[in-house]
Amino acid sequence: MAYRDDDLVCAWPVPSDLDIAQSIAPIPMQELSAKMGLAQEEIHYYGRYKAKVDLCVLDRLKDAPNGKYVVVTGVTPTPLGEGKTTTTVGLSQAFGKHLGCPVFTCVRQPSMGPTFGMKGGAAGGGYSQIIPMEEFNLHLTGDLHAVAIANNLLAAAIDTRMFHESTQKDEALFDRLVPRDSAGGKRRFAPVMKKRLAKLGIDPEIDGDSLTAEQKGAFARLDIDPDTIITRRVVDVNDRALRGITIGKGENEKAPRETGFDIAVASEAMAILALAQDLPDLRDRLGRAVVASSKNGDAITADDLGVGGAMTVLMKDALMPTLLQTLEGTPVFVHAGPFANIAHGNSSIVADKVALKMVGPEGFVITEAGFGADVGFEKFCDIKCRSSGLHPDCAVIVATVRALKLHGGGPPVIAGKPKAPCYTSEEVDLVEKGCCNLQVHVRNCRKYGLPVVVCVNRHPTDTAREIDIVCQKAVEAGANKAVCGEHWSSGGKGAVALAEAVKEACSLPEKAFSFLYPLDISIKEKISAICVNIYGAKDVEYSDVANAKVERFEKQGFSGMPICMAKTQYSLSHDADLKGAPTGFTVLVKDVGAGFIYPLLGPIMTMPGLPTRPAFYDVDIDFSTGKITGLF
Amino acid sequence: MAYRDDDLVCAWPVPSDLDIAQSIAPIPMQELSAKMGLAQEEIHYYGRYKAKVDLCVLDRLKDAPNGKYVVVTGVTPTPLGEGKTTTTVGLSQAFGKHLGCPVFTCVRQPSMGPTFGMKGGAAGGGYSQIIPMEEFNLHLTGDLHAVAIANNLLAAAIDTRMFHESTQKDEALFDRLVPRDSAGGKRRFAPVMKKRLAKLGIDPEIDGDSLTAEQKGAFARLDIDPDTIITRRVVDVNDRALRGITIGKGENEKAPRETGFDIAVASEAMAILALAQDLPDLRDRLGRAVVASSKNGDAITADDLGVGGAMTVLMKDALMPTLLQTLEGTPVFVHAGPFANIAHGNSSIVADKVALKMVGPEGFVITEAGFGADVGFEKFCDIKCRSSGLHPDCAVIVATVRALKLHGGGPPVIAGKPKAPCYTSEEVDLVEKGCCNLQVHVRNCRKYGLPVVVCVNRHPTDTAREIDIVCQKAVEAGANKAVCGEHWSSGGKGAVALAEAVKEACSLPEKAFSFLYPLDISIKEKISAICVNIYGAKDVEYSDVANAKVERFEKQGFSGMPICMAKTQYSLSHDADLKGAPTGFTVLVKDVGAGFIYPLLGPIMTMPGLPTRPAFYDVDIDFSTGKITGLF
Structure with missing residues (x-):
């Protein structure tokens, strides 16, 4: 099945990401979804080229066998990134357009903050991109906004509750929390309150007036210790002034406290979205999220604050994965974008699950894990797969000659600064020395019992000798195969060798996937x-x-x-x-x-800043064409 | 043209708003938009029952005559609200379903914050509602999120710029703002920077290296006086702890300062969205937005910070009005939601313009202005109509017996507290006394040269004698007609008399609409x-x-x-x-x-709080039906 009839025409030198992305008319979502066999009730359109896939598709396909599950990870990166998403997309284009295999790409939704700061886009690059890339990098279908507001409602609930507890005695608090119904009759506990009653060992079906004074106090006074509050507010903007703030300084407030904002993708709500199995599981996880401890040391949850249901309502549409496409018309799920250092850095479980059913047993799902294999891949296996019950069939480790030169002792690589000459000239020894980093990642991936394919994501100045040494060292360390990928400059055609290697690795006899550690140790x-x-x-x-x-x-x-x-x-x-x-x-x-x-393990930045000349200076709209200009 | 084939079946007593709204299956947007004659390229679907209408429809209809333009306003309200939206919707249902006239309803998008606090929904009520009401009251098509993030990017740009200016000399600032291109060649000014050059009297086409040191300093150092910063950050959550905050307390920050968050609808970006005529006008208005003064007293704008284009990109989809429908299937534009006290409190100009073209000369556009006629209606005429060039054909003033009793000397009406007995028993004298308030509003509307129809929005306990006295006093003050509306309990059928009165008022000979004041006075x-x-x-x-x-x-x-x-x-x-x-x-x-x-003119609350028992306690999802529970 070819996903797009026309062939990608690749120019040289490779134009800007935005120019390439805007030069290809996406397949209208109605057409793409029909091609994929989605029924009308299984898809929700968001404009012409975006859609959400309803999770009811899992009911229809519940007995269908899964496709092969391929996770793309990488060596320890430079600040410029080593092209994991580009490789994820290029590999998908190779499978779908060039090998004729059913394929689905699953990636995270990027934060909007860095878009206007200094980072490049996160939709891949060159001729291996997700389109429309403006949508991908901006609001998309609003999931990030939904997550941010759910998180911020939770944060407001915490401070508001502390405020009200500081101004009211137990009896008054209880009276307001559990008022009599309008007829002046029974005190009605909201359903969420019954969870707190149960937690306190009180019969959840009790009549509100039957509680003792002590029980009323225990129920109504959460007694949050402000020093233990975990939940910070979030915003999807790089706003350094919000890293550390004092809140509660309005004239009627009682107790100012120190806190700060994180970037929205660093929120726990985002991490939860990525791990939820379905809507009831999302509801359950949000409700159980611990926000602080009481002064007695008890864990206080979102449901203790009564806000787990409202958070779920705010995030219910966000639980449906968003469907986009690659430049060569293969389908992509963009879903959830948890921060890769403080959170688990992997896209959602539901997107992978739906994709695995949709491609079927002859197909491939290519999912990406954030950062290097020591970070995103470890969490992919030990957190995400443990939660989902899915096991990958193969890991792809993306390496670049540039990153390995850095690991071999090359001078620092700094975003926005000119690169040292060694990064653009042939330096085989430097590369060879740096392969020690790649080799650790290969051995680590093998520890989980997985076949490993290494892909050298080729940059224009890389030489054949440099690439050969990387491939040789990768195989020495235990990689099943190592190939050079030219998907950045050539699209899927440039990743056919990679796809064939992955296909071969996935067809190896039974893998014994294992976690790094069991859960029942300390x-x-x-x-x-x-x-x-x-x-x-x-x-x-x-x-x-x-x-x-x-x-x-x-x-x-x-x-x-x-x-x-x-x-x-x-x-x-x-x-x-x-x-x-x-x-x-x-x-x-x-x-x-x-x-x-x-x-x-060190200072982790959860709120990026903006440079003196933020990228937003270049971003505008060309009114004659209606197109966005200056975005990457 | 009947908008919906089936008739509304009205139960008594009237069920909850959510129950009514969820009992009616909305017309699928594809069907509704086809019925309205919208071409495929003029509509962008957002799920099954929401869509955005592309502004290109204005090109197709540019020579079509406008329909009649009716503005709905009200008496000075109680904190419970007097049903302006309910009346706006009921009147539309009467026109469309019962009188067979083309009709369009234009309302503001409500803030999500109060949804989880204590206010009722803003989608109308009873049998005069906009559906799906959950969508209406929650994310809708993401416009509010887009506005909030555009505002917050602007705010981050202000503080980040002050930070960078505090740590760099003029030359370094200039060098970073206007770097040489990668080949080390010319210094390139971003297009937005040319506006600042022009403002400073420097040739915008100048070579970056030709500026004098003084010009470089003037260009690069905005020298914002922190005490004059107008822009506050926003969030769409009732979060009292953010009313007053100190920012810039992170360990690497230089100058903490006092500021705060407002609710998102209070942002200037939202006010601008409502007034923009088209995308270039939105770009222009956002760029010109004044954020602070320099220490010299010069106004500093978003374009001085280089962020006007990025804000426009973030808000470009938000400029398309969102299409929903009433319970009786008439079309509704929900678009922009500026705060009615600090901002102008009216829905967007573009929505009204598109609607007026779409209904045609025999049709009616019913648009709502926030709060009482002294607030929203005055701003509708003197700000919105002055900007749009549109003139209303008729004003509808919504009154309730309850509000007039309050104005006649009744005891305070407090949300969430039981009402005093006088509000549910017949008190003709109290009502009559309170009509003084209605009469001022009638006379005020007449000052703009408009026909006025008064609608008494009937509550179940209002008596015929109470309603009669209101109608009589309204006509005494100059209203063209005063009628009782039963649209809350009966839908459009209950507003047929109102629709007929409005139709008659709109057909009166030429009105001489005039503004209250000219612009060229002090x-x-x-x-x-x-x-x-x-x-x-x-x-x-x-x-x-x-x-x-x-x-x-x-x-x-x-x-x-x-x-x-x-x-x-x-x-x-x-x-x-x-x-x-x-x-x-x-x-x-x-x-x-x-x-x-x-x-x-007094303390204006721009960040609501949450009560001890916020409404979010009741909000959850019924997993057996997938429906939201407890929302209003």
């Missing part, structure tokens, strides 16, 4: 498993703050959760300056967040 | 015209702060703008406690904002 044992076996650390130490929090989480009953490490993406270690394949280091866990349990 | 003369002629004030006084700002705005060249009064909606005066028709009072202008020039 929090510290799990952290150690990751630090030692994936990062190459010798040892792990904990700050006093981190020790206290680990103890609290174990006491609150969260020791059975998977671990979501918050670590720099720029090194296999916790120190961004340690390139290559560092060993023998000791990791210091400075702090530990909850939601997932995420140990912070 | 700011203070304009403020005085509104306070004396509309509010009934004797005099206007100014605080020192207000005086200084008026002076600054005149110096900056903004004296020719219309005035957007920021006043309580709960009294004709500046004091919410003065009910009825107060006279002889002196208005104190406490402060003056810019954007529009908005004199603040």
Whole structure:
């Protein structure tokens, strides 16, 4: 099945991403969805070229066998990125358009903030892009907005509740929370309140007037310890002035406190969206999200605040994956965009599930994991797959000659600054030396029992000798195959060798996929498993703050959760300056967040800033054509 | 033309708004848009029951004559609202379904914040509602999110620029703002920068290296006076903790400052969306938006910050009105939702323009203005119509017996508290006394040269004698007709008399519509015209702060703008406690904002709070039906 009748005509030198993207008329969504066999009630159009796929499609396909599940990850990246999305898209185009296999691409939705700062787009690049790329990089179908407002409603609920508790006695609080119905009759508990009653050991069906004074107090006074509040507000703008703020300074407020905003994709609501299996599971996870501890040390959840249902309502459409397409007309799900350092950095489980059913047993789902394999891929396996029950059939590790030169000892690569000469001239020794980084990632992926294909994402100045040495070193480390990809300059045609290698790897006999650690060991044992076996650390130490929090989480009953490490993406270690394949280091866990349990191994930036000349200076509309200008 | 084949079956007692709304299956948007004669390229679907209408429809219809233009306003309201939207919808249903006239309803998009606080929905009520009401009250097609993020990008641009200016000398700033292109060649000014060059009297086509050091400094250093910053950040959540905040407290920040968040609909970006004529006009207005003054007293705009184009890109889809429908299948535009006290409180000009063309000369466009006629209607005429060039054919003033009882001296009406007995028993004298308020509004509307129809929006406990006295007093004050409306309990059928009265008023000979004040008088003369002629004030006084700002705005060249009064909606005066028709009072202008020039006549709440038991406790999803529960 060819997804698009016309062939991609690739110019040289490769034009700008926006020029390429705008030069291709997307297939209208009605046509694309019909081609994919989606029924009318299974699709919700959002304009001409975007749609959401209703999860009811899973009911129709519940007995259909899954396709092959391929996860794309990468070496430890430079700040410029090594083209994981470009490779994910190029590989899909190769499968769909050139090998005639059913294929689906699953990627994260990017944050809008960096779009107007300095980063390039996140829709791939060159002739391997997701279109319409303006939609992809801007509002898309509004999921990010929905997540942000659900998170911010939760945050408002926390501070508002503390305010009201500070101005009212138990009886008055209870009276307002559980008022008599309009006829002046019975006190009615909202359904969500019954969860809190049950948690307190009170019969959820009790009459409101039958509670003792003590029970009323326990029910109505959450007694949140402000120092333990985890939930921060979010906004999808790079706004450094909001990193640290004091709130509650209006003239009628009682207790100002220090907090800050994160970028919207760093919210726990986003991480939850990506892990939810269906709407009831989303409701359940949002309600259980821990926002703080009470002064007694009890975990306080969104449902204790009564807001889990409203958050679900705000996010219910966001749970449907958004359908776009590649330049060569293969389908793409863009769904959920959790931050890859503080959260798990993987697109949604529901998108992967729907895609696997839709491509069928002869098809391939190419899903991308954020950052290097030590970060996004580890979380893909140990968090996302553990949650979904799905196991990948193959991992693709994307490497670039540039990144490996950096790991071999090349000078720093800085976004917006000219590159040192070694990055554009042939330096085989430097590349060879840097392959130590690639080799660790290959060995790590093999630890999960997966076949591994390495793809060198070729840049125009890379030489054949440089690429050959990378492929050789990859196979030495245990990769099933290593190939060069030219999908950036040639589209799917440039990734046919990669697709064939992936297809071959997926058809290898039965893989024994295994997690890195079981859930039933202690929090510290799990952290150690990751630090030692994936990062190459010798040892792990904990700050006093981190020790206290680990103890609290174990006491609150969260020791059975998977671990979501918050670590720099720029090194296999916790120190961004340690390139290559560092060993023998000791990791210091400075702090530990909850939601997932995420140990912070260093300063993690959750609110990017804008440079002196933000990218927004160039962004405008050409009114004669109606097209956006200057976006990337 | 009947918009819906089936007739509304009205139950008694009237069920909840959500129950009624969910009991009617909306006409699929593809069917509705076809019925309306919209071509495929003129409509963008957003799910099954929402769509955006492309402004290209105005090109096709540019020579078509307009329909009649009816504005719905009201008496000074109680905190419960008097049913303006319900009447706007009921009147439309009467025209479309029962009189067979082409009709279009134009209303504002409500803020989501109050949805989870304590207010009822804003989609009308009873059997006169806009559906799907959940969509209407929640994300709709994302316009509010787009406006909020455009505003917040502007706010981030302000603080980021101040940060960078505080850490860099002129030369370095210039160098970063106008870098050499990658080949190390010419310094390239972004198109938006040419506006600033022109403003500074520098040839916009100048070579970047030819500027003098002084010119480079003037170009690159905006030198914003932090005390003059107008732009606040916004969020669409009732979050009282954000009313007053200190930002810039992160460890690398230089200068913390006091600011706060407003609710998203209070943003200037929203006011601009409602007034824009087309995309180039939106671009122009956003770029010209004044955000602060420099330390020299010059106005600093969004385009000085380079962000006007990016804001336009973020808001370009938001400029297309969103199409929904009433319970009886007549079309509705929901578009823009500027706050009615600090901003102008009217839906968009583009929606009204498209609607007027689409209904044609035999049709009616029913548009709603926020709050009482002293607020939303005055701004409708003097700001919105002045901008659009459209003139209304008739004003409908909505009154309730309840509000008039309050104005006659009844006890306070408080949301969420039981009503005093006088509001549910016959009290003809109280009503009659309160009609003084209605009469002022009737006379005020007549001052613009418009026919006036008064509609008493009947509540179940209102008696015939109470309604009769209201109608009689309305006609005494100059209303062309006064009728009782039963559209809440009966849908369009209950508003047929109202529709006939409006039709008759619209067919009266040529109206001489006139503005209340010309633009070419001083700011203070304009403020005085509104306070004396509309509010009934004797005099206007100014605080020192207000005086200084008026002076600054005149110096900056903004004296020719219309005035957007920021006043309580709960009294004709500046004091919410003065009910009825107060006279002889002196208005104190406490402060003056810019954007529009908005004199603040008292404390205006721009960030609502949440009560102890927010409405979100009841909001959830019934997974067996997929329906939202507990929303209103």
